[in-house]
C-alpha cells in the first residue's frame with residue numbers, strides 16, 4: 339500500500355501481526371458478532387423495495403452492500419457501519435484498489451506511480467473506480483473515529499482488557515480500535531501503517547466475501563432444486579435454536595453448497611502466492627531461485643478429475659456425500675491440497691470462519707423469507723473484465739426475489 343507502508347519494501351510487520359489478531363479475537367469470539375450481523379441482514383432485507391412482494395436486485399451490488407455493512411461492523415463498529423457516506427467510500431475504494439493494482443501490474447516499474455495516480459483519479463468512467471476521492475472520505479472518518487478513541491482512552495477506556503479477555507465484553511471489539519491503540523498506546527506502528535492495513539483489510543474482508551456470496555446467490559437463483567432441501571435444513575435448525583456459530587455449523591447442506599460454489603467460482607485462478615526469500619529445492623528436484631514468485635493453480639486443481647469426480651458438474655451436496663463416504667476435509671473452512679479457495683499453510687485465510695458464518699446467515703435469512711429466481715437473461719457469473727488470474731463478477735447479473743407468504 340504505497341504511501342502507508344515503509345518505503346524500503348518488504349512485508350510490513352503490521353501485516354504479519356493482523357492474521358494472528360484475527361484468529362485470536364475475531365475468529366475465537368465469532369459468536370459476539372452474530373447478533374449484530376443478524377440484525378443488519380434482517381434490516382437490509384426489510385429495506386428491499388418490494389412491489390406486490392417482489393423485486394429484482396443486482397446480484398453483486400446486493401451481496402457487496404450487505405457484506406460491506408457487516409464487514410464494517412467488525413472493522414470500524416456499528417455507527418460507521420450505518421454511515422452511507424463511509425460505506426460508499428469503502429466499497430468504491432476497494433473496487434478502485436483492484437482496478438489500479440491490476441493496471442499497474444501491466445506497466446513497467448518506472449511508470450507504475452504515474453499510471454496508478456491517473457487510474458485512481460478516474461472519475462469520468464465510473465465513480466466506483468475513484469480511489470482518490472473515496473480514500474479522502476475514508477481518511478476523514480478514520481481520523482474522526484481515532485479522535486473519539488483518544489477521548490475514551492483518556493478517560494480510562496482502553497480495549498487492552500478486552501484484547502486479553504474478549505469474552506468479558508458485551509460488544510465485540512472494533513478491529514480499527516485494536517490497531518489504533520497498538521499505534522497510540524503501545525507505539526508498535528505508525529498511524530500511516532494502521533491506515534494502510536485498514537485499507538487492505540477492507541479488501542481482504544469485504545470484496546472476497548461479497549464475491550463468494552454473489553456466486554452462491556447467483557447459483558441458487560439458477561438451481562431451484564436446491565432451495566427446498568436447504569430451506570428444510572435451515573428451518574429445522576432455526577426452529578430449535580437462535581442464530582449462532584453452532585447453528586451455522588449444523589447447516590451442513592448449506593456448507594457444502596457454499597464450498598461447491600467456491601470450488602467452481604473462486605475469486606482468483608491462482609492461490610497461495612509466495613515469494614522465495616532464499617533458494618528452495620522442491621521434492622521433484624526443481625530449484626526456485628531467491629526472489630521467485632510462485633502460486634498454486636487452484637482453479638485448475640478444483641476442476642481436475644484427479645481431485646474430483648465429474649469435476650465440471652455442479653453438485654451442491656458433493657461435500658456432504660464425500661463426508662458420508664468417509665472423506666475428510668469436507669467443511670467449507672477446511673484446507674486441503676485439492677481445495678485452495680482460502681489458500682494453504684501458515685498464511686491461509688484467518689477470516690474464513692467469519693466469511694463462512696456471514697454467508698450462511700445471509701443465505702439462511704434469504705432462503706427462509708424469499709423465493710429466489712433468475713432476474714436476468716444472462717447466467718454468466720464472470721464479467722468480461724476478468725484479467726490476469728482474477729475473475730471479475732458480472733455486474734449486470736440480477737436475481738428475482740419474491741417474499742414467501744408462509745413467513746409473513
Ligand code: HEM
Nearest residue numbers: 357542543546547550610611680681682685686687689693
Ligand atoms: C470468502 C471469503 C474469503 C476468501 C475467498 C479469502 C481468501 C483468502 C486467500 C486465498 C488468502 C491467501 C492465503 C494464502 O496465501 O495461503 C487470504 C488471506 C487473508 N485473508 Fe482472506 N478470504 C476471505 C475472507 C476473509 C475475511 C472475512 C477476512 C477478515 C476477517 C480475511 C482476512 C485475510 C487476511 C488478513 C489474510 C492474510 C493472511 C496472511 O498473510 O497470513 N479474509 N484470504
